Amino acid sequence: MLGEYLPARLNSSLIAIAAAMVAGQPALAQDNATIAPPPQGSQSVADSDIIVTGSAIRGVAPVGSNLISVGQDTIEKTAPVNVSQLVNTVPSISTAGSVAQGENAYSYYSPQIHSLAGSSSNTTLVIMDGLRLPGGGTQFAQTDPNIIPVSAIQRVEVLADGASSVYGSDAVAGVVNFITRRTFDGFEANAQAGFADSYHNTNFNFIWGKKWDTGGVYVAGSYSDQSELKNRDRRFSSLGDYRPVGGTNTNSYQCSPATIIAPGVSGVFLSPGATTTVPNIQANAPCNNSVYANLLPSQFRANAMIKVTNDFSDKFTVTAMMNYNRQETHNASGPGGLTNAAAFGPGSGRGGQINPFYQAPAGAPGATQQTVTWLALLPDGNYGEQESQSDSIYSTAVAEYHVNDDWTLTFSDAFGWNRSALNTVNGFCSACALLALNGTAQLSGSTTATNIPGQNVIALNLPLTAANALDVWRPFDGTNRTSEAVIRSLYRNNSENTNYNTFNQMKLDLNGSLFSLPAGKLKIAVGGEYLWYEQTQKITGSNNTGPTTTGSNFRVYNYKRDVKSLYAELYIPVVSPDMGIPLVHSFDLSISGRYDSYSDVGSTTNPKFAANWEPVEGVKLRGNYSRAFVAPPTAVIGDPTQGYLYASGSVGVNGTQIAVPIANYPDVVNIPGVQCDATTCTIGTPAIQGMRRQLGGGFSNMTPQKGRSWSAGIDLAPRFLPGFTAAFTYFHNKFIGGVSSPSPSAIVNSAGLRNLLTICPQTCSPAQIDEFANIANGATVSGAIPPQVYFLIDQSSRNALNLTVEGIDGQFNYRADIGELGSFVIGTGFTYFTKFRQNFGGGTDFSILNTSGYNTTFPSVRFKNRAQLGWAKDGLSADLFWNHTGSYRNWISTTVAPIIVNSAGNPIGGGDKVKANDTFDLHLQYEFQGESFARGWQIYVDAQNILDKDPPFYNGNTNGILGGAWGYNGFVSNPIGRMVSVGLRIRM
Template sequence: MRKGLNHRIIASGAALALALMWSEAALAQAGAPQATTPPTPAADEQAEEDRPAVATPVVNPQDTADGGGADIIVTGSAIRGVAPIGSNLVSVGLETIEKTAPVNASQLVNTVPAISTAGSVSQGENGFSYYAPQIHSLAGSSSNTTLVIVDGLRLPGGGTQFSQTDPNIIPISAIQRVEVLADGASSVYGSDAVAGVVNFITRRTFDGLEANIQTSFADNYRDFQSNFIWGKTWETGGVYVAGSYSDQSKLLNRDREFASRGDYRAVGGSVNQSFQCSPATIIVPGVSGVFTSPGATTTVANTPSNAPCNNSIYATLLPAQFRANSFVKVTNDFGDRLTVTATMNYNRQETHAPNGPGGISNATVFGPGSGRGGQINPFFVAPAGAPNATQESVSFLFPTTDGNYGETESQADSIYATAVAGYKLTEDWTITFSDAFGWNRSALNTVNGFCTSCALLALNGTAQLSGSTTATNIAGQNVIALNLPLTTANALDVWNGLGTNRTPDSVIRQLYRANSENTNYNTFNQVKLDLQGSLFDLPGGTVKIAVGGEYYWQEQTQKITGSNNTGPTTTGSNFRVYNYDRDIKSVYAELYIPVISPEMNIPFAHRIDVSISGRYDSYSDVGDTSNPKFAANWEPFEGFKLRGNYSRSFVAPPIGVIGDPTQGYLYASGSVGVNGTQISVPIANYPDVAQIPGVQCGSTTCVIGTSAIQGLRRQLGGGFTNEVPQKGRSWSVGADLSPRFLPGFVAAGTFFHNTFIGGVSSPSPSAIVNSAGLRPLLTICPTTCTADQINSFANIANGASISGAVPPQVYFLIDQSSRNALNLVVEGIDGQFSYRTPATDMGRFTIGSAFTYFTKFKQNFGGGTTFSILNTSGYNTTFPSVQFKNRAQLGWEWSGFSADLFWNHTGGYRNWISTSVAPITVDAVGNPTGGGDKVKNNDIFDIHLQYTFGGENMLRGWQLFVDMQNMFDKDPPFYNGNTNGILGGAWGYNGFVSNPIGRLTTLGLRMKF
């Protein structure tokens, strides 16, 4: 920690000193006499003027000029002024920002079909893959293979698990464009760029004041967003301040029928209901089935289809989200040689989601005649169908009259600063120093949540579901909490609902006083030194080179506080701290070789360019890696280009996922009981599953993880499984077309191939039970697992822990620890075209489209047999593999008015989640081959209407706009399952590729001064 503290002081002090020293001189120059010629729009804004509002290929590097006479910076190349050779670069510019009215950067990027979450909602995520965009669905979560940067420099990590980036810390008003490079790029950028790079490029300068205010509304949902940018330019540079504020309301499950049905059999699904009810449901020893209430005279079978209570109505579909941020950028030229740019960014984000009432499943409770003395609950009620019962297993939900059950909240604070100084050594050679420093605090908290151990203590006098007075409440320690004897003053009544419930107020208040906190602190510093220039001339042009070195350090501290299962968290909490750090030293080089130029007049070889790049990275914790890239462009004639490339890339495992070796490689939950998360287990793969007493089986599968068949889940870090870096191998070929005889038309097509080896993943239960390579990760205990088995499985002896109480009977152990489990082979086609007609008396028309179509999506686990998951979703819980996505635009502009219609299409696919109604078919070794539920294609239409004021009055340049997303208010296609909250998912729709909000109408005003 001492080393990290010194690092932070030195890095932040150096950046601050450089910024202050330089800005003082720059602002002094701002007072100098100005040029007498009227100012003109910045070159970067002119470059965007004719760009359509769909994602379009960048055919010429000049299309992305930064303006102000600076060298052109293009994503994917270390050499300024040179576009990435052999690659397809897609740009989303100012016009798209205006014509999609995005609330944040994630919503803007989701207009690109190559992004895995295109079509989803960007609100409320706080963990897992955070807000980081992901290209071509190439894994996700801790193995995210897409690098997200701003102006070519890295961002601070965030979230409460995997330290991934949130580009939304940058205000929309500061963004000039977003460039998406869907090719391996570790030879230039290092780790994470296996699938490609998403680069958010900010405005270089801005002169004047622009403000945007917009309000949006849908059924039971609203959103307010505002942003501004103010800037001042002078002869040698400029300064601007940008900021944004957004307030998005929560959306509850009960506000959308598709998310709160509970029983989905009418629409071809299953029952997503529970035996947790108010009053309680009851199982009496020796009596088959479940009494659905204390007054029930008969039982029903203990199967999911008979569960009577729909508790999804209490859940939150999207949490309320607040965000405010600011961004300051100053740039100045000092003479003819030195240019310095500095930025400072601050971001604050919060989410709030109300909790529903808490409950417990299968808790043992004792009544008169049981012989349990002080454990006898004074409110005990035997069911009408078993009036002589003296002991029960109850499942219940406990609502209160005030309906206040606490909330789950997240918070994130980010500070981010950069300083870049470029010095011209000669006319051709430049040296550049870059420093990026970032700090992020991300917290996920439960405030006044349901206290499970408190309820158990008031129910049977112990903190154990089984009611054991000798079992420990903290695994590996002899700690026993008791609340004896039970009386009417300290007991819990679960046999009566609201209005007649006899539980004392003091007990009720204690039930909703559980608090937990998961806070992550991430700090990084990236220092780069680049040297680039011209080597020599060839007949085809000048050979250029860029060489450089980089030093990067990162620290992460995770602090977790929660219940220790002995009662209220105010008196019984556990507290853990995990510390991780990493240092990286890198060197890299890129060579640009113009083989043939137009001036050489060679038939069918208008231009040929070649690029060779490579990078060596030395990690303090996972070793060394070298990654080259070879690329070429061939233009047979002007306006038509063929291109191709081959690259090797890598992703270093996130430092937090390695786990803390001093604590049994804990990094998240450790082990936790599985109760209510259904897992359909193939009998052919696990014959012993059919021997579990009371298990419900069909002809091919048995269901475990129910309230009756509980188990234990383990999730430890990659150090426990000896994780190593993840590797990527990729190549692509493509063509760009921009015919000179058809001005305004550009098109590009790319065939891509990606191989991802050893992806870090926590395998899903569905993948484990259906994949031969992962089959050993599930252990079945037909006669229940022993205490020694449980403690060994949870790694208790080495410092790991079990979260919550151990189920009274553990019938299975499932290992979802992070590991190098995933191998992928992905192929497909990216295509884009756009055409903007010349201006006519009827106005100007635009038509365009962009799509991604996968032709292959294969995977295996642990080197097992390869199988296809093409056009499915759910088999992998952190990324989909839906085959086809498309976004098309039809636009018209005339006399200040513009109208744009967008068509967003997601093709139909198969639901391969374990809860699919149609069984997933498997081969002889257990790998999936087909089956699963059909999910319909999704077609959503958006419209944007905008009027720009002209004339010479004060409203010149102002814009009024109306934006309507999902204009026909279409529900998402039905999906029998959920996406575990990763992207705001809930049962009934797929949060990866669908948006639950419905028709969202936005009214906005953009003012320019």
């Protein structure tokens, strides 16, 4: 892999490398010299036709920037199931080291550069062959590069610099460009199967192509099937009580049979037969429910792509591509349950609400009513599932007209359509359980409270009888008295969130030379672009009155946007090698700029200035400055006709425990029964419930997001040391007004966000709750409102986040042929952050360097590295990779060691130390030699995490994927363990 971390050295050398990659040949000395070029790969591509990421000018590498290119050799030696796994080998990608399976909750499948925010603050542009990809997912219409078959990829280029002056919105942190093969002749197929403890996957991809004198056609496709991984199959994800390993007790009071709180009795009865209680604190929670859920969802994906290119004359060329992708994930749900629900017995005076199965706890036999917390643990263990589906259709057409030998006019069109759905199938129906427990759909058992806020809708199931009541006092082991009909009703909730994204991008570019300077031709690219988006979100779910078959709500959100753009780039060669100027072997300048006009958020202008200086041959100094822009995702603005609700936001019950600093919220100590230590009180427990809202950015008057960046670096390719290349880049990136939904930890610990939490020591009034939920303007509440609401926390999307990030990207590679011993390669690539500061709302800056969890959508771990040691001889090769993530601090809200804050409420220390993570991968490969029919075929064994090392313990749940679990950091760690794959690649 690191054999192809190529610095953007001299323009001529980079173009040669790019041309070699396009041709399918070894890229100079960077690829494994013993790998014979496939017989079908040869083609001729002129330097002037090469377009490299970061520059609109043909034949010119991006001036002032470091370009990392991951090519065919890396693809073979990574044996990726999908392109996300391939990109995750680049340390500058935020998710490097994580598992590439399932949808990332914060960026869909889209890679992020330098951890520069995430979620709705996506600052990395992901493109294919220089054109945008269709948006997808059920949140922010981000891209899924995995729609591209791995077999169609020629190389992946990562440009970690601001690039809005060339590409427009989103390219604040940089660009990831997936470049597909231009043509292909022959047939190649790759099949592999992988196995780990309680986990497996299979993968098949192919490409077939035919070339002719004026062009060619190829068809590529891939199929992959990755199994689920259950929490119970990994100890670190299923302990429940993590105190023995330095964590917290994540167990629940949701048990079967129920735990009980009786009026007038302090504490909780841990079962109906209990004669004594325990204090009602999280540390005493007895039931480990993590064993029922999945750590990873199963995932299936199939895609196909056809690409045709033809020269209709020596001046006119047309290339067309069409791609289809289908993917599904299936994530088995764990059991649902009730928390603090009222149940009434004989003598309570509640008439038809008296549950015929009522049982007073043994320690309070006279209790005529009680509050129960219960887990609906069924004998068959079938609790429904959460599934996602995605269908994508993507096509591009590029027509190039060579006006003369110097000027080219290019028209490009990219069209994409995506349908993404996230569905709950046969999920737990809390309203159904409540109706069978106390005759209402209310936790409190109120027969007068409405179930749909803002409407007078009351669901009742009266009187309760043996036929329609729920027995929570006995387990479902043959002694439970609940009827079969009621048991079936418990898992009858279905929900659907379907998004339709359509876009069209049209570009017209003119590329050529204005005139000649002493150092060479002054080149220019000018162009215009028109881009439009349409997004429709359709959401169906429960209305809290019973099963969704009889009580559902349905919402539709529609968004549109169009963008008109003009851009230009100028390449100025100032000094060339043949001018013979001392200490200035070459000197180049680049100036580019772009104007974008958005139909919904206004206009923006973004320039970039860059320079290369080569004092002597093989040593290049480079630098650049740029401004960039990210348009807020249309879906996160919210629908004003619906109270600014949006698909991934909601108003409902808070489901997270929050450690609230007493110094910031003195009233928190006055909440009845709240558990406090010397500095904090914990809310969000079963006894201290509250409400959370996450409305769209229109509610908070959201504005566009801006970026300011510069970088400086050096590239080395010394003539006295053939085979050695190195590149080091110091980057500075400022992100201003990032759209974010602030985490509870950020809210309670940051002075700029402190007003977003309201404490109600005597419970919040109905008027407060209605105003908080924005019901008067069309918003609705999801789920039942707790009988006592003690706090209101506002996590609505807003321009809350400002980041200043600095660090070093570095890579070096040395390859040497040692005669009979074969060829050797050693190299490494790393990202090291030197600064990671942020503030909220323009408040005081504070550092989150080398932490994870304070921001729930992206980590800020200081150091990542991937190193390679390889050997090859006579078709046999062995490559050992070392993956390192440095030690860091856990700053999630559930950390054991409290986060230390200053007088302004900003964090300055504390948190749990998370150990460094070191894993090793090994790739063994043999390529058949000689003249036999199998020439060029490869057999290989790929072993990831060969020492089967568990990820470092992390006291929290990043929920970075559909699934997720407590005990490890899904942003930077892989939970699968040792994964061994065997494969065969054939070429004809």
